[in-house]
Amino acid sequence: MTTNETGRPMILVTGATGTVGREVARLLAADRPVRILTRRPERVSVSGPGVEVVPGGYADRDALDRALKGVDAAFLVTNDVSAADDAVFAEAARASGVRHLVKLSAAAVCDPGADDLVTRWQRRNEAVVRGSGLDWTILRPRSFMSNTLSWAPSIRSEGVVRALYASSANACVDPRDVARVAVLALTEPGHRGREYLLSGPQALTAVEQTAQLADALRRPLRLEELTPAAARAQLLTRCTEPVADALMASAERQLAGAKAQVDRTISDLIDRQPLSFRTWAADHAAAFG
Numbered sequence: 327m328t329t330n331e332t333g334r335p336m337i338l339v340t341g342a343t344g345t346v347g348r349e350v351a352r353l354l355a356a357d358r359p360v361r362i363l364t365r366r367p368e369r370v371s372v373s374g375p376g377v378e379v380v381p382g383g384y385a386d387r388d389a390l391d392r393a394l395k396g397v398d399a400a401f402l403v404t405n406d407v408s409a410a411d412d413a414v415f416a417e418a419a420r421a422s423g424v425r426h427l428v429k430l431s432a433a434a435v436c437d438p439g440a441d442d443l444v445t446r447w448q449r450r451n452e453a454v455v456r457g458s459g460l461d462w463t464i465l466r467p468r469s470f471m472s473n474t475l476s477w478a479p480s481i482r483s484e485g486v487v488r489a490l491y492a493s494s495a496n497a498c499v500d501p502r503d504v505a506r507v508a509v510l511a512l513t514e515p516g517h518r519g520r521e522y523l524l525s526g527p528q529a530l531t532a533v534e535q536t537a538q539l540a541d542a543l544r545r546p547l548r549l550e551e552l553t554p555a556a557a558r559a560q561l562l563t564r565c566t567e568p569v570a571d572a573l574m575a576s577a578e579r580q581l582a583g584a585k586a587q588v589d590r591t592i593s594d595l596i597d598r599q600p601l602s603f604r605t606w607a608a609d610h611a612a613a614f615g
């Protein structure tokens with residue numbers, strides 16, 4: 327096992343150019359050796375004496391083996407959930423002697439009413455990690471508060487937010503809290519074999535998020551509700567039809583109230599209330615111009 331002068335074991339962080347992984351890498355790098363696997367090394371923002379970057383991705387077995395060498399625990403982010411990335415990673419990790427995988431999954435996995443294609447893929451990917459023979463921890467966050475960054479272009483240009491089912495609530499979570507839980511799971515005992523549902527402190531609608539963003543930006547914003555047909559057409563500009571249909575089914579579950587439940591896991595684990603959307607909005611106001 328690789329350690330540095332801190333004597334602490336090496337942790338591999340994937341997704342370190344992304345929403346949660348970036349924060350996981352930043353928190354870990356403060357006091358332990360961290361290795362980052364990325365196809366986009368130029369996007370890595372964390373640096374320091376204990377930080378190593380291995381260029382490459384899950385499709386590059388040599389890079390994966392280099393990244394996993396001497397690693398004790400790994401944070402696993404796969405965002406092409408239809409792919410076999412979890413299986414490829416878990417097998418390489420087992421072969422390298424990694425002991426613990428902390429996998430970023432999604433809350434829908436534990437919703438018995440969720441049977442869309444994306445959720446079925448996520449369940450399969452979780453099952454791969456649980457069956458890997460390694461210790462594992464599964465993190466199942468609700469929607470990230472940072473998804474509202476997709477509203478930034480229309481907020482900047484028109485002062486408008488466009489959202490489907492704008493009065494349906496989601497107990498959205500700050501990705502920084504998800505990262506805090508990931509770091510606990512990676513570095514402290516007691517989290518192996520656990521599945522954590524991670525929500526924010528309250529269920530909010532897009533109408534309410536828009537009002538809180540307007541407060542943070544100190545200017546009025548207008549909300550325009552998208553029709554389901556318009557929302558589906560938007561999804562089809564970036565997803566295949568089966569994935570667009572799965573995301574529409576997910577939005578309909580939210581409309582039916584399936585994503586509004588607030589969970590206590592974050593406050594139980596990190597000993598404070600999860601961060602609110604108002605705090606997230608204030609901290610990210612600059613991104614909305």
Ligand SMILES: NC(=O)c1ccc[n+]([C@@H]2O[C@H](COP(=O)([O-])OP(=O)(O)OC[C@H]3O[C@@H](n4cnc5c(N)ncnc54)[C@H](OP(=O)(O)O)[C@@H]3O)[C@@H](O)[C@H]2O)c1
Pocket residue numbers: 340341342343344345346347363364365366367369382383384385403404405406407411430431432433466467468469470473
């Ligand atoms: N957004 C939400 O509301 C939400 C809620 C719950 C769960 N989730 C889950 O969170 C996960 C992350 O989603 P996200 O949209 O927030 O993405 P993200 O973490 O912002 O970006 C994806 C990250 O994964 C890494 N990655 C993806 N494929 C890779 C590959 N083949 N090889 C190496 N690295 C790879 C990318 O690294 P490089 O590109 O640098 O290689 C990138 O850093 C997904 O599994 C998603 O289902 C998201």
